[in-house]
Amino acid sequence: MRILVIGKEGQVARALAERAAAHGAVVTLIGRPLLDLADPSGIGDVLAEISGDVVVNAAAYTAVDQAETEPELAEAINGIGAGAVAGAAAAMNLPVVQISTDYVFDGAASRPYGEGDVPAPLGVYGKSKLLGEQAVAAATANHAILRTSWIYSPFGRNFVRTMLRLARERDEISVVADQVGAPTSAHDIADGVLTVCRNLLARPHERSLRGIFHMTAAGSASWAEFASEIFARSAQLGGPTARVLPVSTSDYPTPARRPANSRLDCAKIAAAHGVTLPDWHASLQPCISRLLTEPQS
Numbered sequence: 001m002r003i004l005v006i007g008k009e010g011q012v013a014r015a016l017a018e019r020a021a022a023h024g025a026v027v028t029l030i031g032r033p034l035l036d037l038a039d040p041s042g043i044g045d046v047l048a049e050i051s052g053d054v055v056v057n058a059a060a061y062t063a064v065d066q067a068e069t070e071p072e073l074a075e076a077i078n079g080i081g082a083g084a085v086a087g088a089a090a091a092m093n094l095p096v097v098q099i100s101t102d103y104v105f106d107g108a109a110s111r112p113y114g115e116g117d118v119p120a121p122l123g124v125y126g127k128s129k130l131l132g133e134q135a136v137a138a139a140t141a142n143h144a145i146l147r148t149s150w151i152y153s154p155f156g157r158n159f160v161r162t163m164l165r166l167a168r169e170r171d172e173i174s175v176v177a178d179q180v181g182a183p184t185s186a187h188d189i190a191d192g193v194l195t196v197c198r199n200l201l202a203r204p205h206e207r208s209l210r211g212i213f214h215m216t217a218a219g220s221a222s223w224a225e226f227a228s229e230i231f232a233r234s235a236q237l238g239g240p241t242a243r244v245l246p247v248s249t250s251d252y253p254t255p256a257r258r259p260a261n262s263r264l265d266c267a268k269i270a271a272a273h274g275v276t277l278p279d280w281h282a283s284l285q286p287c288i289s290r291l292l293t294e295p296q297s
């Protein structure tokens, strides 16, 4: 199985590269400057030059707050760019896997969101990702859109790395306690994506394998609970730790509004693809251990 991954330095892209061999897959990472999602005209030509069996778009404009002041760029990359990737995959008769987000929902529900719930993004990032979902679905029926949440890994920018950095600078950190979701390991996402890719290739005409799926870690937490667990694990491993001061969203103002309830119901992908990601607690320890022992990039 040869997988063309859009995204070179991103968390999910790098995790896909690391997990590929375990799934008998070969991954080619494609990113800037060769392929720029903000300039969709060249995407088809770039993909046509590299052989593959399936395309995974793991690249996106992910700066949630900054997106509020750069809506055109976020929508170009996450909306139009994602659609162009799917169009190029369709032209080559390849399935496409698009990674999307919990931030397409407004978080007002009091239960986990299902795939049939109507998205209503609160901010520019979520809106741009929803545009991407719609563009992918319009470009090809041969797609799987995987909505996940709160990704962390030893790479790039994520909440675990932010907390460990802040704990080296201060004794106490204020963290919102009224936004709840599922912290999800990029490596667990990579395992799920690779399984989905294999299923799409093995059963090219099966409609139940295609469409939108929710795919997060099992379990849930508030950002404050997540931070506390990060510091508990870090302390066990001799790493930095800090006191967590739980605060409300109104006490921690940010340019972009975020959903209070980010929980996603993952029953559909379990039934269709046989994918169930581990509980978030289980995958946190190996990530922190790696962060504390390996040189960082």
Ligand SMILES: NC(=O)C1=CN([C@@H]2O[C@H](COP(=O)(O)OP(=O)(O)OC[C@H]3O[C@@H](n4cnc5c(N)ncnc54)[C@H](OP(=O)(O)O)[C@@H]3O)[C@@H](O)[C@H]2O)C=CC1
Residues within 6 Å of the ligand: 007, 008, 009, 010, 011, 012, 013, 031, 032, 035, 036, 037, 038, 039, 057, 058, 059, 060, 061, 062, 077, 099, 100, 101, 102, 129, 148, 149, 150, 151, 152, 156, 157
């Ligand atoms: N991070 C999270 O918590 C969540 C993310 N998601 C989604 O999962 C996917 C993967 O996210 P994650 O791995 O965290 O992403 P990262 O933020 O770690 O990396 C994003 C990647 O996208 C690339 N990129 C950004 N703009 C462009 C562009 N114009 N052209 C080509 N590549 C570009 C970046 O490239 P470069 O290195 O050149 O900057 C980078 O490699 C995304 O679709 C994201 O929306 C979903 C839920 C949660």
Ligand SMILES: Cc1cn([C@H]2C[C@H](O)[C@@H](COP(=O)(O)OP(=O)(O)O[C@H]3O[C@@H](C)C(=O)[C@@H](O)[C@H]3O)O2)c(=O)[nH]c1=O
Residues within 6 Å of the ligand: 062, 063, 064, 065, 101, 102, 103, 148, 149, 150, 151, 158, 159, 162, 166, 173, 174, 175, 176, 179, 223, 252, 254, 258
């Ligand atoms: C750094 C920090 C954040 N927070 C809050 C702000 C926010 O409500 C929450 C998370 O903040 P961050 O900016 O780290 O995370 P954020 O960029 O909102 O994370 C999101 O990224 C995009 C790409 C997604 O798709 C989402 O699933 C989600 O993972 O924690 C604190 O309360 N204290 C802090 O010290």
